Amino acid sequence: MDSGRGFFMFLDEPKPLPHNYFVKEFLCGMKTKLVELKNISKSFDGETVLSDVSLYIHDKEFITLLGPSGCGKTTTLRIIGGFETPDVGDVYFDGVRINDVPPHKRHVNTVFQKYALFPHLNVYDNIAFGLRIAKVKEPEIRERVSEMLALVNLRGFEKRNVSLLSGGQQQRVAIARALINKPKVLLLDEPLGALDLKLRKDMQVELKNIQKKTGITFIYVTHDQEEALSMSDVVVVMADGKIQQIGSPTDIYNEPVNAFVADFIGESNILDGVMLKDYSVKFAGHTFECLDCGFAQGEQVDVVVRPEDVDVVPVDKGMLVGTVTNVTFKGDYYEIIVDVKGFKWMLETSDFVGVDSVIGLYIEPDAIHIMKKSEYSDMFGDYSTFSDEMDHLSDIISEEEE
Amino acid sequence: MKFLSRFYIFIVFAILYAPILVVVLFSFNASGNLSSFSGFTFYWYKDLFRSGEAIEALKNSLVLALCSSALATVLGTLASFSIAHSKSKTYQTIMKSVTNIPMMNPDIVTGVSMMLLFVGVALIFKLNNVLGFWTMLIAHTTFNLPYVILSILPKFKQMDKHLIEAALDLGCTPTQTFFKIEVPAIMPGIISGLMMSFTLSLDDFVISHFVSSPDFKTLPLYIYNQTAHEVKFSMYALCTLMIFTILILLIAVNLAGAKRDKKPTAKQRRVKGGAAK
């Protein structure tokens, strides 16, 4: 399997994560669930935002709620923070139901999307705010604020006016202001959304380090799948107010449960297939060996093949044969679109292939992932209408909406 | 074209200021009539302060303006808070329409209606001489309230609503949030509302005219009484003093405003300037 490209590099770092999240859960079964949502539903003005969401979060975990805009991830976060009350369902914190506990009485702190730093207070007073409300003595406040400033690399910024700080610096102040209260859970609502790409990458690493250092549970909301995969212990993929899949980043990427997850996380070719028997699937007019079993004989399924998992071979050695219609240079690889009997595949290859050349496609059994049919099955097809620009546009739109 | 437009501006402003200049000039006129300027004197200024009535009226005006603007600001701030936070559209609409009434109504109707209220209440409770400081205070507070609310309400709207959530998140009760976060955020609106209502109250004549009694006279009422029958040059002196006070205050406020604008937003100004060119 060839997955050592781009952001998937992160996945190749040795992680102490067990293969399957549910196995981990079984192993940790005795651990208390720190936050638990039970059958939460919520609607605004008759429009359902969350329907029957259940989720639990363990201590010291870095969990990410990932999904497109309007999927309900921010609402979920706000329910945990106490800014919204669920219409149906219960929220538990350390085993206690907290539906009716107002935000200022919860042991949870939030890093807001646009930081929400108090403009009339300087850096020091912003960070000290929570402690002052809790009537902590000034000498202790001084000590803890300087500890926090050190943690977020802002020593010497005490007297600065927050509105004159850069985005990254404001971000750090927002994190320090939340963390100083030693919350059991830190909620982060798209905290890096307003930063530029380079800064965002740096802050991702820094946030992860802060989380490790402090051992505080982070619940992180983002629509950026790359961010989610690289930072989280657990990723919760949401769409249309429902949880689609919960799992470790590797699980989510390698074993998406349905076409939505497969499409949303990374690039993927999603084809209609038929399970002939265990370990054998037929799609694109060819029968392939695979590693999946447990489906009924002749069951209609969705087949996912990642672009980087398809090898380009000479025509006579190919399992499938197609014509190259489009080639895009991506720096360390080429992204090519190949027309195989009318279905447009996306492939990534390090060797240049010319447009209109005819090539063979070779797919290893472990590159094939089989999914049950779902409501999302027919919504994601091939790459015939694909364009980078559109991708970019929809990103911008979703950012504006949030 | 440019010359024409400058000339036009000059002419209109000249006409606008001519009468004012005449008043200022003739307040120093020794002859005591309007047809000729016969010599420089401070006589009318001395004359003005001889009786002490003018000082009394000034004192009354200041006390009334301070009390009514402070009261209007407190009430208006709380009202704006509740309007801005209310989730009910109907409540917001009703409150805003009610607030608009004293602004839309001509002053004379506001004055007359308040007078009828006071007189009516006095009739019901068989009271005599209700008109005076308290009725003036009520009337001034009432006509100041819309201006306070309309200068504060937009500040609530402009405020990042996440600030409130952040404060709650950090352990503030809603009341603490109001005093520690919202009040500082809307402070510019509070100050401008306070200043506006202070000056409106100092300036008001029409409404005061209907709800006042001879025992409590403000400066505008004093001027009205003094100018009822004949030309009084001591009134020219008073007008001159008031005009210069206002001029100095206006320049001071403008300079302070310009300074405050310039400091943090050098960048914004550049952008603005660029767009204007």
Next chain:
Amino acid sequence: MMKNKRSAFERVASSPYIVWSAIFIIAPLLFVAYFAFTDRDGNFTFENILSLSSYSETFIMSLGFSLIATTVCLLIGYPLAYCMSRTSERTRSILMVLLMLPMWISLLIRTYSLMALLDNGGLVSSFLVSIGLPKLTFIGTDAAVILGMIYDFLPYMVLPIYTSLIKIDRRYLEASADLGCNSMQTLLKVILPLTTPGVVSGVTMVFVPSISTFYISQKLGGGSFDLIGDTIERQFQNQVTYHTGAAVSLVMMILILISLAIMNKFSDNEEEIIV
């Protein structure tokens, strides 16, 4: 529960104002209506309203005066605001102070100073005599009263129009020029429509005080004028005829509210106040 708590706090915050506006904004208007529809013994009657027909001349004259004053203010004020908006930023800030200063000076003082200029022994008439023209009487004429309205309220017309002119994004003007408008067409097709809200608020700020004034007509009308404002003022100061005065006030208030409602249809930002 959290929601309830929050709104409880809001209710506490709003109750003083609700009580205040009920007693001192709504109730006085009800009193006006009550007095307008009752006679001296407190019996319900239409008499007061019906008796207003004898004031029809007053109403028409007031309306005519204030309409003329408003129109002249608009005709002088719009070009002035336009010219002001074209000057450099420095000049503009000085002109702003010059425009604001008269607004802060009490109307009493300004009317009084205009009287100083127009008075029978005043500067203008002395000047006319000195250059050999016949002695003219200004005080007591229609023109003097209308002039007083124009003079007193002109700044209130200029300021909102100026503000809306300043707010126009330069790019609209560039776009209009780019699309082939000459400067006259730009003025008519782009600038005028964009400044409608300013014009509406300027017209309101001149029309309402002119139609209800009594001070200007007392001073410059030489006591011989009877506008609506004078009628109301006299009836209330004499303390005998509250009922007719209330009826006049009620009718004027309704007329003004109707015309404001009509004018507000033309402007979309009614919430904005420009002072």
